[in-house]
Amino acid sequence: MLKAERHKFIMTKLLEEHKVVTTDLALALDLSEDTIRRDLNELDSKKLLEKVYGGAIKFVEKSSDVFQIAINAEDEKKKIVTKALSLLHDGQVIIMSGGSTNLVFAKLIPSDLKATIYTYSLPIAMQLSQHPNVDLIFIGGKMQKNAMVTIGMDVIQVVSKIKADICFIGASSISVKQGLTEVGYEISIVKKAMIEASEKVVSMFSSNKLNTKMPHAVCDLSQLDTIVTELDPQDAVLEEYRKSGVFVL
């Protein structure tokens, strides 16, 4: 067995069981504990895991780097956005709002997609700057620090001049009666402008956003074309939404 294989084995086991024990690995791989320890030290120095007394645990980034954006429930979000990939086509003009769900979406956009994408979210722009085939346009303005998006009149002005085929809009809250609602006023008006500017409006969010509301209205449910959650479209929770005419993906 090659060393590289062993390292893979260790990393896989670590991922599955959240920890590895030196003695167990030595037994499982029929090698001396010294060798295992050396492996763990190597992987540790590569920051692929964290060596501890007796074995190793998963590596957790602690330096709160600005560039290290924490996405919680990333797997759930991947599930959501993967469904939405089918809505993408070459030649589209796309507007994307901010939010971690949209960031995950940006990560998964296939690299051969030829499209024009407008966004006002720094992390999403960083991510999309990796895509050789998308024309990326950043909508400038005053930065809202915590959300890492631009806001204000500058943004509205630019957005209102775009003629987009589709927009992907994050959601703070959604309910059948209130429609899309937002925590912040400024974000809510930017999203209104996005919806105005787009042929088709898609909103992606986790099911825990369903049937909640926030102070600032964005739009009625009827103005949304498609909503995407991690649930099965036929799920009972979504029935009311389906009835009101939104396409549930």
Added chain:
Amino acid sequence: MLKAERHKFIMTKLLEEHKVVTTDLALALDLSEDTIRRDLNELDSKKLLEKVYGGAIKFVEKSSDVFQIAINAEDEKKKIVTKALSLLHDGQVIIMSGGSTNLVFAKLIPSDLKATIYTYSLPIAMQLSQHPNVDLIFIGGKMQKNAMVTIGMDVIQVVSKIKADICFIGASSISVKQGLTEVGYEISIVKKAMIEASEKVVSMFSSNKLNTKMPHAVCDLSQLDTIVTELDPQDAVLEEYRKSGVFVL
């Protein structure tokens, strides 16, 4: 058996078994291990596989995180930008260009600085979004992917309307005769606009940029107020620059 055939054989086996072992291949193909090693080295340099001690494993391109920006010679750059911190004052309106030196600068800006900062660089904006006391304005436009900055007429238009106290401008190249010069045309005109918009112009760069030139002119040396390098201001290399009236920090 031709070498090309052998390579195909190796790649097929690798695909099937996820790894290949040098000694096994030598036996199977009835060749010396040396030849197999040479084959593996070739395939490795073509990035078709990854050679490891004892054989080879499948090539996996390490998904270089977009958000992980590599800064080379960071210590040197820290030295440079630390000197420039003395140029910052509360209440200033500042424009910052892109570049890794400016990124390091952004990291070291004291968190109590109350200023308005304009930038058109994604990483710098990400970094500055950590500063609670700076008003941050991102200048939007079409993204230039590799440099992670916006370029084009949109940028020029916004920049030309700013009245800034000071601008910090990265440099591809600088020489006494040619002044500041840039690799890219688009970046050069944005920088021209920055200089026009600012009372004071500061350029920070490593000394290896001194006495080099690039195709696109940005400005004469006389248009710069201050230059900052890692060298001692009295260093002989900088004498010509001092003589021409630029303040060397």
Added chain:
DNA sequence: TTAAAAAATGCAAAATAATGCAAACAATAA
């Protein structure tokens, strides 16, 4: 504090790799 477990260190044997070199072979031009 102490005893046991685990880890680090130095060392040597074995395996693997790199390097220089020469023979074998093919392709090409005189």
Added chain:
DNA sequence: TTATTGTTTGCATTATTTTGCATTTTTTAA
């Protein structure tokens, strides 16, 4: 044809890497 040139291959030598063992040091838990 012959000479020349370049590539490929195997061998000998040297260098590097890996691994296990003995020993010492550190850590853990009672």
